[in-house]
Amino acid sequence: YYQAQINIKENKIVGLEALVRWNYRNGRLILPNEFIAYAEETKLILPLGEFVLKSACNFIKKLQNMNLAQGAIVAVNISGIQIKNSDIFNLIVTSLKNSDLEAKYLEVELTESYIMENTEQSLLTLHKLKDLGIKLAIDDFGTGYSSLSYLKKFPIDKLKIDKSFVDELPNNPKDVAIARTIIALAKGLEMKTIAEGVELKKQKDFLEKEDCDEVQGWFYGKALRENDFIEFVKNFK
Numbered sequence: 001y002y003q004a005q006i007n008i009k010e011n012k013i014v015g016l017e018a019l020v021r022w023n024y025r026n027g028r029l030i031l032p033n034e035f036i037a038y039a040e041e042t043k044l045i046l047p048l049g050e051f052v053l054k055s056a057c058n059f060i061k062k063l064q065n066m067n068l069a070q071g072a073i074v075a076v077n078i079s080g081i082q083i084k085n086s087d088i089f090n091l092i093v094t095s096l097k098n099s100d101l102e103a104k105y106l107e108v109e110l111t112e113s114y115i116m117e118n119t120e121q122s123l124l125t126l127h128k129l130k131d132l133g134i135k136l137a138i139d140d141f142g143t144g145y146s147s148l149s150y151l152k153k154f155p156i157d158k159l160k161i162d163k164s165f166v167d168e169l170p171n172n173p174k175d176v177a178i179a180r181t182i183i184a185l186a187k188g189l190e191m192k193t194i195a196e197g198v199e200l201k202k203q204k205d206f207l208e209k210e211d212c213d214e215v216q217g218w219f220y221g222k223a224l225r226e227n228d229f230i231e232f233v234k235n236f237k
Contacts (some may be wrong), residue, residue: 001223005216008208017075018056019223021155040081049082057099068233075107103133111139132156161187163197170206183212
């Protein structure tokens with residue numbers, strides 16, 4: 001499934017995030033929070049992550065060939081288990097080559113908690129990926145035990161403002177303060193910000209006023225299967 005990422009000032013699709021869903025045999029759609037932990041524990045995250053990465057690269061290339069969402073990137077979450085237990089660099093290189101996708105159209109998202117638990121390995125991995133030409137983002141920023149010192153060391157392009165800080169905007173003064181701080185911090189470090197979980201116009205309006213770069217969420221559209229996402233892109237205004 002794919003969810004659009006929107007440049008808030010230009011009202012333009014600038015990215016799409018690949019989101020995995022489990023279509024269970026009883027017809028129920030199971031979300032990642034119910035199965036990713038088990039997938040990581042059993043190492044099934046390795047073939048699953050490889051499938052998502054390859055599918056995402058192929059899909060953004062398909063959109064480019066259809067002259068849709070030109071210039072947009074595809075964002076893919078990479079688990080810490082994948083980095084520890086697979087040759088993630090060669091997997092990404094192979095996925096880009098097989099899909100004929102330029103590296104600049106792929107964005108890898110890593111969780112803040114993984115980066116902080118594995119700072120030395122993360123530093124090496126991120127610089128190696130950055131040298132390849134892909135973009136790097138920190139997912140769920142502010143929810144882990146962060147150390148601001150790592151932000152100036154790591155070649156990060158984008159900070160994702162977690163949905164938990166967006167839900168009560170602009171009514172909760174603490175969330176307002178956190179969102180403003182993350183946006184200001186990112187700008188000072190020459191990074192972009194994207195807020196996830198934007199569902200209401202008042203949330204979107206606040207983030208636009210505060211100069212957040214991008215947003216994604218149900219206010220614009222849910223995560224959709226490939227064919228439905230193509231129609232969404234065609235009809236987006």
